[in-house]
Amino acid sequence: MKRKLYELAHSRAGDKGNILMLSLIPYQEKDYSLLCKEVTAEKVKQHLKDIVDGEIIRYEVSNIAALQFVCHQALLGGVTTSLGMDTHGKSLSFALLEMEIEVKEAVIGGK
Amino acid sequence: MIRIGSGAGFSGDRLEPALILAEKGNLDYLVLECLAERTIALAQKRKKENSSLGYDPLLEKRMELLLPALLQNGVRLITNMGAANPVGGAQKVVEIARRLGLSVKVAAVTGDDVLAFLxxxxxxxxxxxxxxSHGRVLSANAYLGVEAILPALEKEADIILTGRVADPSLFLAPMIHHFGWSADDTDLLARGTIIGHLLECGGQIAGGYYADPGKKEVPNLANLGFPYAEIKADGSAIITKIPDTGGVINLMTAKEQLLYEVINPHEYITPDVIADFTSARLREVGPDQVEVTGGKGKERPKTLKVSVGYHAGFIGEGEISYAGSNALGRAQLAGEIMRKRLEESFDELRIDYIGVSSTHRNTFGEWNKPYEVRLRVAAKADSLGEAAKIGEEVESLYTNGPAGGGGARKYTHEVVGIVSSLIPREEIGVSVVVKESGLVEEKTV
Structure with missing residues (x-):
């Protein structure tokens, strides 16, 4: 069945210039391998196609069971000169969490 | 072991968490990180208008609040609130101390300002x-590392004011000073940098920028406690906060903060070291206690990053709201009117529907129609007068636009853009000026 990432994981957005970073951290560390398999850089690029113009690089940060997506050309020029509402892109962690992935059984995140 | 607190994560941060840390944290050092990329260009402008200004606008308020507790408890303060004028800021701190009848030694660290020779x-x-070519250059500041702060620590200053310094270096410097870590021990430098990185955003590791009701609960965010670290000589630390303050420190908050603003987790580059965040370990060891251990580093880069602020024109904005039946339809009609009237005069025009698609730039999935929508129009202009036209046009929708438009607001602001470059370390000359409130003594070393 399809599940929103929001149900399985949490995320924090950061910015440097026109680069947006999005972490993706499963509530349960056992779900890390599922996220590694399902949440590829290509799928995230497709999901965020109207936001991220450049390349997306995915880092597997297995020491803390988390993924980091580094999205280039993502902030309408960057915090200082962007005309957007959210110039830092701080709200975009929740854009990532709207992405849906295929999961075999119902997995409910959160505490 | 030393205890380092983080009392501010940005220029406009809350004031009282730092006081709580200074009073109850049994700290050795308190760090206030108050300097965003743009902030120093704005500070440079204030300094041009008045040469005694150019330090952080909240310096006076923060120091009046903190100085008595810092001096009474022997907590040394390290902060980048010097901004574009650390020496002027130090002078101000001395004045405040005299007014409060306190004896204080203040060190101003300079050398980051490279505008004259870049x-x-x-x-x-x-x-x-x-x-x-990006615009008139307003400021150019190199990111200095620990070697800029260490001489001030050696002078036994109570308060150390810097300009642009890499954020983790503000925390790493007192660790090196206290433990005598060697500049060659890149693993220790990396561990200290990781601790600094976790602390540098103040409340962000303690439950700030984290809560999501029903999913990630955080108690008492209204009184969020800021973090401090108990650091050992081997570069391991426990990150915690003062009992009975709000917030939460756990594995989840620590993971979010470890990755915050990190472009490459394998190589986090600072002026001091290239730290590998994938070699650090995080562990919950008690309520509101996360232990950080491990961490590997590589030799620091030969160049320093320079952040260059430039004048990037002006932005004008206008907003107006529509509510009830067909709110979005009426807002979209207003948006079309604005586009028609403005697109020929403004190259970069942005039309957003707040409540629908303004923050994520589109809408993911299926959502019910919003009850109310706020139209937002924004554009860049060469002059303030041109920028003001955006808000004026939006305001004119009151009588000339769709039915039921209310709550129009208009804004303009000057834009400072930031680009960066690299500079060889040897071109930077760091100096420390010490000022004391008790004596009339000024030394440059």
Missing amino acids: DTDAPATETGKPLN
Whole structure:
């Protein structure tokens, strides 16, 4: 069945210039391998196609069971000169969490 | 062991968490990180208008509040609130101390300001185009590392004011000073940098920028406690906060903060070291206690990053709301009217529907129609007068636009853009000026 990432994981957005970073951290560390398999850089690029113009690089940060997506050309020029509402892109962690992935059984995140 | 607190994560941060740390944290050092990339360009402008200004606008308020507790409890303060004028800021701290009848030794660290000799024909890292082609250059500041702060610590200053310094270096410097870590021990430098990185955003590791009701609960965010670290000589630490303050420190908050603003987790580059965040370990060891251990590092880069602020024109904005039946339809009609009237005069025009698609720039999935929508129009202009036209046009929708438009607001502001470049370390000359409130003594070393 399809599940929103929001149900399985949490995320924090950061910015440097026109680069947006999005972490993706499963509530349960056992779900890390599922996220590694399902949440590829290509799928995230497709999901965020109207936001991220450049390349997306995915880092597997297995020491803390988390993924980091580094999205280039993502902030309408960057915090200082962007005309957007959210110039830092701080709200975009929740854009990532709207992405849906295929999961075999119902997995409910959160505490 | 030393205890280092983080009392501010940005220029406008809350004031009282730092006081709580200074009073109850049994700290050795308190760090206030108050300098965003743009802030120093704005500070440079204030200094141009008045040469005694150019330090952080909240310096006076923060120091009046903190000085008595810092001095009484022997907590040394390290902060980048010097901004564009650390010496002027130090003078102000001395004045405040005299007014409060306190004896204080203040060190101002300078050398980050490279505007006078930076080659502005050099290409910007981000665009490849000459730095000065982006707009009139307002400021150029190199990110200094621990070697700028260590001499001030050796002078036994109570308060150390810097300009642009890499954020983790503000925390790493007192660790090196206290433990006598060698500049060659890149693993220790990396561990200290990781601790600094976790602390540098103040409340962000303690439950700030984290809560999501029903999913990630955080108690008492209204009184969020800021973090401090108990650090050992081997570069391991426990990150915690003062009992009975709000917030939460756990594995989840620590993971979010470890990755915050990190471009490459394998190589986090600072002026002091290249730290590998994938070699650090995080563990919950008690309520509101996360232990950080491990961490590997590589030799620091030969160049320093320079952040260059330039004048990037003006932005004008206008907003107006529509509510009830067909709110979105009426807002969209208003948006079309604005586009028709403005697109010929403004190259970069942005039309957003707040409540629908303004923050994520589109809408993911299926959502019910919003009850109310706020139209937002924004554009860049060369002059303040031109920028003001955006808000004026939006305001004119009151009588000339769709039915039921209310709550129009208009804004303009000057834009400072930031690009960066690199500078060889040997071109930087760091100096420390010490001022004391008790004596009339000024020394430059």
